[in-house]
Amino acid sequence: MTAVPSADDSPGSDAAYADRARALDEADPLGRFRDAFEPSPGLVSYLDGNSLGRPTRAAVDALRSFAADQWAGRLIRGWDEGWFEKPLTLGDRLGAVTLGAAPGQTFIGESTTVVLYKLIHAALGARPDRRVIVADTHNFPTDRYLVDGIARATGREVRWIVPEQEAGVTPAQVAEAAGEDTALVLLSHIDYRTGRIADAGAITGIAHRAGALVLWDLCHSVGAVPVELDEWGVDFAAGCTYKYLNGGPGSPAFGYVAARHIAAVTQPIQGWMGVADAFEMGPAYRPHAGIRRFVSGTPSVLAMVPLEAMLCLIEEAGLAAVRAKSVALTSFALELYDAWLAPLGVRLGSPREAAVRGGHLTVHHELCRQVLPVLWEQGIIPDFRTPDGLRLGPSPLSSSYDEVRAGVQGIRNALVAAGA
C-alpha cells in the first residue's frame, strides 16, 4: 500500500493537514512558551521530548550566570548560600509542581539508576522478612537489571509479571503476583515502549493490601502527565529530569520517599552529605532525620540549573494545561497516523484512549530502523527502539502542532521512499 502525497487542499490532503496544524497552533493557549526554548538550527520536527527535552533559553542563560556569578562569584561560600540545600529545596519544588508531593519527601540525587538502587534497598530493608520483589518484564532495562542484581545480592527472588503488550501491567496481575511474601512492587507509571499509563492509584492500594511497598518509576510521566504521589499513597518513586523536565543530557534524577517511611528506612550508599551534620565529620554515620538521608555525596549543583529553569515554565503554564496540550498533540499525531501511516502497514503500539496514553506514541514498521538516519539528517527527530519502533514524543511546551504534522509527514515520505 502507498499513500501518494497530494498537493490539493481537499479533506485529508497534505495541505488540509497543514492548515489544520496552523489553526491548532494559532489557538494553542500555551503557544507562547515555544519561544522560551533555545533555537535548534535545521530542526524541522522534534519528536523526542520523551528522551531528551530541548534546552530552555533561561537554562542557557542560567548556566552562564551560575558559572560566572555563583560559582566564580561566591566560590566556596555558595555551599552556605543555597547549594548545600539544593537537592532538597529543588526536590520540594519539583514535588509541588509535578508530583503531588508535599515538602520534605523529594530529593535530587544521581542518575535514575542510582536513585532506584537506593530506594529498592530502602524498601527491602523495611520489609526484612519478605523475600519477593514483584516486577514486570516490560519495565525499562535499568529497573529490571537492578532488581535482578539486588535480589541476588540480598537473597531475594524476583517474581516477574509478563504484561500483555496492549494492556500493560494490570491491577489484576499485581493482585495475583503480590502476596504475603512480597516486600516490594516495582513498576513504571508509563511504559517506555507503549506509552500506556498504569493505574498507579489502584495498583498501589492492591500492593498495600498485601502488605507490600510500592516503588514507581516516573521517568516517562514526570513533567508531562500529572502524578499524585501523596494522594495515591505511594511509598517510593523515582524519575529522570532530562525528558519532559528538560534538565539536559544526564541531568540528575529525583527520588521520593513518603514522609511516613523516612525515619524508619535507610539506604546503602552512606555518604557524608546524608548525615545529621555533614560538617561535624564525626566518627559514625548517623543518618539525617529527614529526606536528606537519601543524599550520599556532594550533589551536582551545576547540573541542576537547567531543571530549575524548566520547572519555572511548567509552574507558569500549570501541569494540567501541559497535560491537556500533550493529549492534544498525541491525538493529532494519532489522526495523522491513521491518515498517513496506517495505510503503509505501520502498526500502532500505543493506546488510542487519551486517558491511558502518556506523552508519546510508538509506531512499528520493519523499515523504521532503515529510515531513522534519513529522518535525522532532515531534522526530523523521533527516536528508535529496537527492533522496529519509532517513538513520537512531542514536548508540550516546546512542540507545535505543525511540527508534529511535519514529522509524521516526513516519516511517511521516508517510508514510501524506502519502499513501504
Added chain:
Amino acid sequence: MTAVPSADDSPGSDAAYADRARALDEADPLGRFRDAFEPSPGLVSYLDGNSLGRPTRAAVDALRSFAADQWAGRLIRGWDEGWFEKPLTLGDRLGAVTLGAAPGQTFIGESTTVVLYKLIHAALGARPDRRVIVADTHNFPTDRYLVDGIARATGREVRWIVPEQEAGVTPAQVAEAAGEDTALVLLSHIDYRTGRIADAGAITGIAHRAGALVLWDLCHSVGAVPVELDEWGVDFAAGCTYKYLNGGPGSPAFGYVAARHIAAVTQPIQGWMGVADAFEMGPAYRPHAGIRRFVSGTPSVLAMVPLEAMLCLIEEAGLAAVRAKSVALTSFALELYDAWLAPLGVRLGSPREAAVRGGHLTVHHELCRQVLPVLWEQGIIPDFRTPDGLRLGPSPLSSSYDEVRAGVQGIRNALVAAGA
C-alpha cells in the same frame, strides 16, 4: 603574643613580603594561566582550591556552547556523536593527564561517594573469602561511613588503623593491619586534614603481599600532585573533580580499575548504560567487557563540560610544572606562617617537608572558627575544618603568590583583631 603589622620594608616586614610575592609572581612560569580563570569580583585571596576550584573562562564559554550548539543543536543525536562514550573518553584523558593510567581503566561516574561504593563492592567481590577491610580513622567521613555500612551489609569487619596525626598512615601500620584475612585496604593518598601524602607505592606493595587489594581515594591529590596508578600497581582508585580539576560544584567523580581486574569484577549498581549493548535492551544484565561495566545510568554529560576545559589547561602546563608551583606556593605560605602566624600561637598541622606535603596546609587556632566569616566577608577565602582548623589550599594555575601573601596577612590581622 601579637604581631604588629609594619609599614617599612625591612626584612620580615609586610612590605618586604609584598615585594617577595610580586617578584615570585613575575618569575612564575605558569603565571599566564591566571588569566584563564573567570574573574571573581571582590576576591582578594582564594585559598580553597582544595575544596572548590574556580571556573576557567573556557568552562564558562563551553557551558554556553554545549547548551546552545550541542544540546540544542544536536539534541538526541548527541548521544551517537560522543556523549555516550564521554564517561570513557574523558576518563581516558583524565587518566593520561593526571593519574598515570593507560586508556581503558578510568571512567567518569557519579559522586565520589557512589564511585567509592561501587569500587569497594567490586574489591570485596574479588576477595569473597576474606572478611576484613582495613581503613583508617582519619580518612574522610564518606570513606569511613561507606566501609562501615558495606561491612555490615556484607558480613565483613573493618579493621581500623589509628594514624599518628603527624605521621599519617605509615607502611608499617598497613603491614601490621593487613593479613591473610584482608580483602581490601582503603586509604586516602592525601589526608584531607593535614595534607600529608601517603607512600602509595610502598603501601600498595605491602597490601598486595598480604593478598589484599587496594583502593586509593585521590580526592585531594588529583590535578595537584602527580599520581602513578599503573606504575604503583594500584587496583582501584577514585576521586573528585571539583577541587584541583575545577569541574564545578558537585561535578562528577572518576573511578579507576586496573586493566587486569576489569573482566573479573562486578559492581552492584547494575544499570542499562553498563551493559555490552545498551540499546539492545535485552532481558538480562550482561556487563560490558571493559571499564564501561562501572557505568550505571545515564552519565551527566553537561556536568563534565568544565572538567574537560580544565584538563586542557593542565595538559598544556604539564602536571610536573603544576606540582612544582603547588610546592612553591605552599612553601611560601609556610614561610608566611612562620613569620606571621606562629608568633600568634597558631599551630601548623601539615608536614614541612615538601616531598610529603600535598596541595594544602592546615593551621589550627581556637579563634579560627570566629574569624572565618570576617575573612570571607573581606574576600579572603580559606576553608574551615572543625574544630579549629583553617585549610590553605592555593590552586596552582589560578593562584598568585601575592594572593597567598594577602591571604595569610589577612588571617593574621583577623586573629590579632580577635584578640590572638
